[in-house]
Each structure stands twice: as C-alpha cells, then as structure tokens.
Amino acid sequence: MRRKHRATIQAIFARPVAGTLRWQDIEALFLALGAEIDEAQGSRVRVFLFGEVRVFHRPHPSPDTDKGAVAAIRQWLEANGVRP
Template sequence: MNNKHRKALATVFTDPVSGTVEWTAIEKLLIAADAEVVEGNGSRVRFVKDDEVETFHRPHPAKEAKRYQVRAARAFLERIGVRP
C-alpha cells in the first residue's frame, strides 16, 4: 500500500464515520488490499477476497461515498484482516 492508500485506510477507520471520502479512494484501497473487482449491472460493483464478498453501488452523481458505504468498506476490510 502506498501513502494514499494508508491515508484512505485511516479515514475509513475514523469515528465518527466521514461523509467526505471519495469513492475512488475506497475502491483503490480495496484493490490495494488484494480484493478482486467484479463489475455488475449499472453502478453495482462487488469486491471478493478469499471467501469474503462485499457488494456496493457506486455513488452517483456525487463522488463521495455515503456513510453506510464507508462503514461497509470498514467491515469488509476487518473481515479480510486489514486494519490501520
């Protein structure tokens, strides 16, 4: 992971959950954590690592991830063993 990934990781694990995290930063963080990206229909995207799967809808038209998406990304990262 590079510095941008570590910064995004720290932001994802910050309480209270931030509503200003760009979705692309979360997506790049999950990819850096070796999660495989599976594109779905429309804005749906699935991340798979080992036996863990998490599904998201990319936010639009805004760039920022919703708070529930940040919480879901945090839970997925914890399940795959990634913590700041």
Template sequence: MKDIFSALWMRQKNTLEQIFKTPVLSGIKWSDVESLIKALGGEVKEGRGSRCKFLLNGSIANFHRPHPSPDTDKGAVVNLREWLESIGVKP
C-alpha cells in the same frame, strides 16, 4: 497482512485510516476505495448499473457506486469498515 500494508501508497494508507475514523467520515472518494481494494490484492467486479463487488481474502462484498457525486456516504463507509474488519483488514 503487515507486508501488504507496507506496500500501500500513502494515499491508500490514508484511505484506510479514513474508513476507520470515528466519527464516521463522509466524502471519501469512491475511486480511492477501489484503489485500496486493488492494492490489498483484491478485485473490483462491475455489476449492473452502479453495482460492484469487492473480492478480497476469499470474501465478497456488494456495494453501490455513489452517483452523481464521487463521494462515499457514511452508511457505505460503515458497511465497508465492517466488511474489512471481518476479513482481518485494519489500519
């Protein structure tokens, strides 16, 4: 994973760091989260309505895209953090 992290753009590194901050941040742009997943070699699959799947390192996570605000809420950030940790992704 170290090689992948070195290939991330500064904005993607910042997004990863924000996801792992304590206390949990709200207001992380969903588009930045999707960009991070793709940069890590993952895929973003569209579902019905606001549903989407992230596929990374052989693992799948289901999320609801925030709306009408583009900002991710704290609960989604916690879920995202837990999923990333479970597949070995940490800042």
C-alpha cells in the same frame, strides 16, 4: 501499500464516520489489497476479496461514498484483520 492507501484506511476507520470519502480511493485500496472488481448491473460493483464477494453501489452523481457504505467497509476490513 502506498501512503495514499494508508490514508484511505485511516479515513475509513475515523470516528465519526467520514462522509466525504471518494469511492475511487476505496476502489484503489481494494485493488492494493488484492481484490478483483467486476462491474455488475447498474452502478453496482462486485468486490472479490478475502475469499468473499461483496456488492457495493458506486455513488453518483457525487463521487463521495455514503456513511453507511463506509461503515460496512470498515466492519468488513476489520473482520479480516485490516486496521490502521
């Protein structure tokens, strides 16, 4: 895993929840972890990772992911053994 992906994991697990984390960085982390990402209806994306499918909303017009999504991603990663 590249240093940029490790930095993204650090930002996801930071307290308080980061509100300036770019969705593009999170998608790159998912791909580095072996995910498959499919476009869904509208701005939704389906992420196939850890034998599960999760649906997230790609933020727009701002590239920053909202705090609720970051918290959900943190819980999902933590439940599957991904930690900083």
